[in-house]
Amino acid sequence: MEEKGESPYQAAMNGTKEIGLAVLATTMSLLAVFLPVGFMGGIVGRFMSSFGFTCAFAVAVSLLVSFTLTPMLCSRFVKPLDKSKGHTSKDSFFFRFLDGHYTRMLEWSMAHRKVIVAISVGVVFSIVPLFKFVGKNFLPVDDQSQFNVLLRMPEGSSLAAATNLSEQVAQQMRQLPGVDHTLTTVGGGADRSVNNSAVYVKLVDVDRRQLTQSELETRARDLLKTYPKEIHTGVEEVNAVGGNQSNAAIQYFVQGPDLVKLGTYSEALLAKMTTIPGLVDADSTLRTGKPEVRLEIDRPRAADLGVSVADIEQALNTLVAGQTASEFNAGEDQYDVVVRAQEQFRGSVEGLSKLTVFSNKVGSVGLDEVVHVRNGTGPASINRLNRQRQVTLTGNVAPGASQADIQDHLDELTKGLAMEPGYTAGLTGQSKQLSKAGYYFVLAFALTFIFMYIVLAAQFESFIHPITILITLPLAIPFGIVALLIAHQTVNIFSGLGLLLLFGIVKKNAILQIDHTNGLRREGLDRYDAIIQGNRDRLRPILMTTLALVAGMIPLVISSGAGAATNRSIGVLVAGGQTLCLLLTLLAVPVFYSLWEDLGQSFAGGRMSRWFGRKESKSAETNPAPVGATVFRNILGQGESR
Secondary structure: OOOOOOOHHHHHHHHHHHOHHHHHHHHHHHHHHHHHHHOOOHHHHHHHHHHHHHHHHHHHHHHHHHHOHHHHHHHHHOOOOOHHHOOOHHHOHHHHHHHHHHHHHHHHHHHOHHHHHHHHHHHHHOHHHHHHHOOEOOOOOOOOOEEEEEEEOOOOOOHHHHHHHHHHHHHHHHOOOOEEEEEEEEOOOOOOOOOEEEEEEEEOOHHHOOOOHHHHHHHHHHHHOOOOOOOEEEEEOOOOOOOOOOOOOEEEEEEEOOHHHHHHHHHHHHHHHOOOOOEEEEEEOOOOOEEEEEEEEOHHHHHHHOOOHHHHHHHHHHHHHOEEEEEEEEOOEEEEEEEOOOHHHHOOHHHHHOOEEEEOOOEEEEHHHOEEEEEEEEOOOOEEEOOEEEEEEEEEEOOOOOHHHHHHHHHHHHHOOOOOOOOEEEEOHHHHHHHHHHHHHHHHHHHHHHHHHHHHHHHHOOOOHHHHHHHHHHHHHHHHHHHHHHOOOOEOHHHHHHHHHHHHHHHHHHHHHHHHHHHHHHOOOOHHHHHHHHHHHHHHHHHHHHHHHHHHHHHHHOOOOOOHHHHHHHHHHHHHHHHHHHHHHHHHHHHHHHHHHHHHHHHHHOOOOOOOOOOOOHHHHHOOOOHHHHHHHHHOOOOOOO
16 A cells, blocks of 8 residues: 555455465465474373364464455555655654665675575584573473472381371471461372371462472472481472372383392482482382281191191281171162271281181191291382382482483483393383473474475475575574573473474564565566565564564563463563574575575576575686585685675
């Protein structure tokens, strides 16, 4: 309406036609981003599948809206330019300032393409050191206003002793600032051991306290350090993902046939775990020293009395452990009737000696006549994985530490154990899910690149232009990681999701630039003029969509309360990454567009010398060098200019 003087109706029609291909290509490539997310497997897929399908459906509907509702509203509500004012919306000081500086930078970039290429290559190679430097966790550290304090007394401790200790710890937790209430549970673990207890600490809402949950957890650990070493303590998050023994963020198993050797290996590894920076609450599931009574059968004596080993086992199983004899119905309820010896006979060694077993010679004999009673100690429980005995070593991640780095340290420490054949070690629980998450995201990224290239190649009817668009994706990754570092965030499954969103947004800008440049060239403009004019024309819509995106992400970045860490992981990476990489992509896309065009023309003309330089020396024309030498020489040659 401003540039061509068309009516609102005609401008809506022509404007929609002009960006039709760009909108279609953007939508189809966004579908190529989100659909692979919907098919991710594992625990990560449970998190992401609904998001991927929802976004894919929303993007598909937005295509219909952009081709129907939006042009109709523009034709009805956008008013024609008042020619009496004598200026357009592009004549404002702010836009003229941006347009002038961007045009000069673009012209300089086209004249020094090798500099832009070098900067782009350096940015891409910076992904590796940046990714190693940033912390990597499975889930973001979220303030849920709650945590658990785990306590374990020495084996053989009574229920009363564990209860007293738990109440003492709970009283100390309630004195911390921001604690609302506590809940104590004794003997509620997986093995139902009475020496294990847990104190659930509920905090007030985030906006009502000054300390974060992580800071309060650190204070709780400091309070627990005053207890003797015989009492194991730990602080864990609530509702963590993964793990069959605990909710610990770090879970590492050692597996093998011999429990004694497993204990040796696990104790050595547990001692080394305490030296890993950032690892706290180190513990093992192998807990020895539990008092037990061992009954050794005197087989010659039992044979003389006519008592079999099976009879002794059945008697002990019935009288000590108990056996269901029948069922009792009370209305609609049904109860098992369990038969076993009274407490006085099954709760002490003296009582066991008074039990009787069946004899096929004398009817029955006392248990003490056929067994020898020995006092000893043993493990509290024996865990198995795939029918093999295993010990799980657990721990938590200190604030600011990286879960992936701790797991790498554990792998290195395991190699130093020199375990015998038949013994293995590896990740389990949440730690295992973190390693799987990396695989699934790499697979999703690969499928995204492949599908996007197929879609863009079909839309642009070119094998070259999609490469130019896809080059912008790795350029955005380092800037996204830098945004995470600035905001003190870590790489996790939700920031990985934000990276996929960033891919879809960044390549949208490149599509707008290349599509309009091709349109100007079809109208007869020289390639250089089309590149300059096309990118200038698309500067304003790119800035508008970028500012709108960043504004939409601000509530996620500054959000607080439960779930804020998840929102912040996505918002920081998308908003920060797009803002930081915007200038480089605005300059790199036209440069790579011209380079690939040179490459295509060189192949078509049988000459490779036009790839990185437009100018050639006369000696090169009269005495052409080999193709490879010409290419590498012209990489350092002149750029493209008028």
